[in-house]
Amino acid sequence: MATNLEFINQTKATSVTSLDVTGVFTAKYDVYQVHISTDMDGAGYFEIRLLQADDSLANESKYDIASLDLQSNTTFGQYKFINQNGGVGWRGIGGYLDDGDGYGFTLNVFNPFADDKFTIGMAQSGSINNGNLFGTKAIGVYKSTQSIGGMRVTNSSGQTHNYINVTTYGVK
Amino acid sequence: MSEFGYIPEAPEQSFGNNKGIFTPTDIYDLTRADKYTQYGQLELIETVVADDSVAYYDFDNLGDYNVHFLTANNIQGASTTAQNLDIRVKIGGSVDAGANYQFAQQLGNSAGTFSESNSTGFNQFIWLPNVDNETNASANGYAYIYNAIDSTKYTFGTFQTVIKQDVHTPRFSFGSNVYTTANQCSGLRVFLSTTGNIAEATISLYGIKEYS
Numbered sequence: 335m336a337t338n339l340e341f342i343n344q345t346k347a348t349s350v351t352s353l354d355v356t357g358v359f360t361a362k363y364d365v366y367q368v369h370i371s372t373d374m375d376g377a378g379y380f381e382i383r384l385l386q387a388d389d390s391l392a393n394e395s396k397y398d399i400a401s402l403d404l405q406s407n408t409t410f411g412q413y414k415f416i417n418q419n420g421g422v423g424w425r426g427i428g429g430y431l432d433d434g435d436g437y438g439f440t441l442n443v444f445n446p447f448a449d450d451k452f453t454i455g456m457a458q459s460g461s462i463n464n465g466n467l468f469g470t471k472a473i474g475v476y477k478s479t480q481s482i483g484g485m486r487v488t489n490s491s492g493q494t495h496n497y498i499n500v501t502t503y504g505v506k
Numbered sequence: 507m508s509e510f511g512y513i514p515e516a517p518e519q520s521f522g523n524n525k526g527i528f529t530p531t532d533i534y535d536l537t538r539a540d541k542y543t544q545y546g547q548l549e550l551i552e553t554v555v556a557d558d559s560v561a562y563y564d565f566d567n568l569g570d571y572n573v574h575f576l577t578a579n580n581i582q583g584a585s586t587t588a589q590n591l592d593i594r595v596k597i598g599g600s601v602d603a604g605a606n607y608q609f610a611q612q613l614g615n616s617a618g619t620f621s622e623s624n625s626t627g628f629n630q631f632i633w634l635p636n637v638d639n640e641t642n643a644s645a646n647g648y649a650y651i652y653n654a655i656d657s658t659k660y661t662f663g664t665f666q667t668v669i670k671q672d673v674h675t676p677r678f679s680f681g682s683n684v685y686t687t688a689n690q691c692s693g694l695r696v697f698l699s700t701t702g703n704i705a706e707a708t709i710s711l712y713g714i715k716e717y718s
Contacts, residue, residue, distance in 0.1 A: 340545040341521065344716055369573050369714065371652065373659070404610035404682050406624045435688070436659030438573075438652025460652065460662035460682040466626055467608040469664065469682020499572075501716050503547055 339367055339503035346499045352488035353498040356389045359446040359483050363504035366446065370428070370439040370487060372498045377432035377463070378491035379413075382441070383423030384453060384476055387483035393420030394478045401426050401472035405463075413472075424474035425490055428459040434496060435462040442505075446482035453482050521717040540717055547715035548575065556581075556707035562697030563709060564596065571713030574651040576696070578667075578709050581646065582639040584702020588671070589638060591645065591704070593631035595654065595661055595685050596693035602685070603629050611635075611681030615674065630699065631663050631683040637698070639705045640672035647679075657690035 340363075345355045359366060372380075384392035397418035403411040403426075413426035428439045439459040445451040455474040460467060476482070487498050509516035510526025517525050519541045528536070536542035549571075554563045561584075568574065576593075583589040594601050609632045610624040634645045647667030653659040663683035670676050685691075694711070698704050 338545065339547040339714065341547045341715060341717055344718055346718070369652075371572060402612060404612060404622075404624070406608035406610045406626045406684075408624075410610065410612065410622050410624075435686075436653050436656065436662065438650065438662035438664065440573075440650050440664065458650070458664040458666075458680070458682070460664055460684055462660065462684065462686075467610055467624075467682060467684045469610050471612070471664075471666075471680050501573075501714075503714075506545070 338506045340506050342502045342504055344499065344501045346497065348497045349494055350498065351492055351494055352486055353500065354385060354484065354486050355500045355502065356385060356484040358502040361447055364445055365505040366443040367503045367505055368441040368443060369501045370498065372437050373434050373496040374431045374489060374493050375434040375496065376491065376493035378489035378493045379426050379430055380428035381423055381425045381488045381490055382427055383420060383486040383488065384482045385484040385486055387447065387481040389483065391420050392476060392478065392480050392482060394480065395419040396477035397423050398475045398477060399424050399426055399472065401470045403429060404469035404471065406467035424455065427455065427457045427472045427474045429461050429468045429470040430463050431461050431489065433462045433465065437461045449479050449481040451479060452477050549713045549715050551711045551713055553708065553710040556704040558703045558705045561703050562695050564693055564695050565711045566693035568655055568691060568693060569713045570655065572653065572655065572716060573714040574654060575712040575714060576649040576651065576709065578634055578645065578647045578707065580644050580706055580708060581634055581637050582643060582706040583637040583698055584639065584705060586638050586640050588636040590632065590699040591634040591637050592697060592699045593633055594695045594697065595691040596695060597689050597691060599692050601695050605629055606687050607631060607683060607685050609681060609683045611679050613677065613679045615677035617675040633665055634667050634669065635679055636669050636671055636677065638671055643671050645669040651694065654691040658688055660688055661685040661691055
């Protein structure tokens with residue numbers, strides 16, 4: 335089976351605290367790959383909250399997250415939460431940001447649009463925290479069969495992102 | 507008749523929204539303008555196949571991609587001593603081998619040994635550890651590189667590998683890297699970090715195409 339990425343959408347914003355990416359998950363694909371670049375001078379955890387197919391927040395308290403925080407200057411940490419609410423979502427799935435030096439993040443999403451399956455994410459990232467590398471290898475599961483159409487990219491502390499660029503691909 | 511078979515004027519064209527009848531010239535022009543829908547956004551830039559003649563390969567065409575994807579298939583090093591296949595950025599054509607890199611990686615194997623390693627002052631992106639050329643040995647993996655062409659941001663990387671050495675149980679690694687200088691990279695060097703040539707390898711660099 336040939337496999338490839340098929341561009342769906344790029345959503346951009348500058349000087350915002352969050353960005354909604356809507357209508358990117360559809361019945362056309364089961365698996366998606368999302369690349370996010372951003373920049374934030376203040377400190378906070380990177381968050382992804384899922385949006386339902388009607389663009390409303392996926393608000394059930396069924397977000398699970400587990401991340402191994404790979405730090406260049408200290409012993410690795412863990413970020414984990416069971417049954418997080420929709421107002422927080424997958425907090426920590428892309429680590430911790432500050433310093434305004436850029437960011438790299440890749441998320442693979444499985445079965446978001448299906449209304450009979452949970453939505454599952456696998457992520458890896460690199461960012462800078464207080465001058466040191468803060469990487470992650472993380473999973474997130476939204477233990478709901480709500481049909482998911484998009485995502486909200488934001489952070490845990492209401493900081494302003496200098497920019498957010500979200501590029502979504504379908505995995506053929 | 508105007509462009510694309512429309513009278514009196516053609517509609518605006520964009521990726522995912524092409525209307526009309528297209529001549530080969532139209533397709534060529536629209537493709538160059540990033541306005542023609544061609545699915546397949548994982549775009550191969552270059553593949554190198556090692557033949558035991560050199561210790562490194564330079565990928566000097568990064569295109570205009572914000573995200574790059576590297577694959578390493580069946581890597582075998584210079585000897586039975588474990589070596590690393592790592593990455594350095596090139597700035598203005600020159601390799602930066604200074605202590606301008608940081609990394610953090612998790613290692614593990616099927617015998618149950620897990621460990622972590624990190625550094626805030628390293629001389630390269632780490633990628634594939636424990637590369638050697640024992641019988642049936644093979645190292646494989648991938649890496650994403652972010653912001654390499656952005657002169658205002660650090661260059662980040664993430665990676666995952668699986669390695670089989672003949673005398674050891676299978677092992678994995680994954681982690682993150684950063685090049686802590688805001689600079690536009692002109693290329694990437696994939697190299698064996700100890701003396702000797704890369705005996706076998708297929709290494710590919712892809713760009714992940716975006717449309718704004």
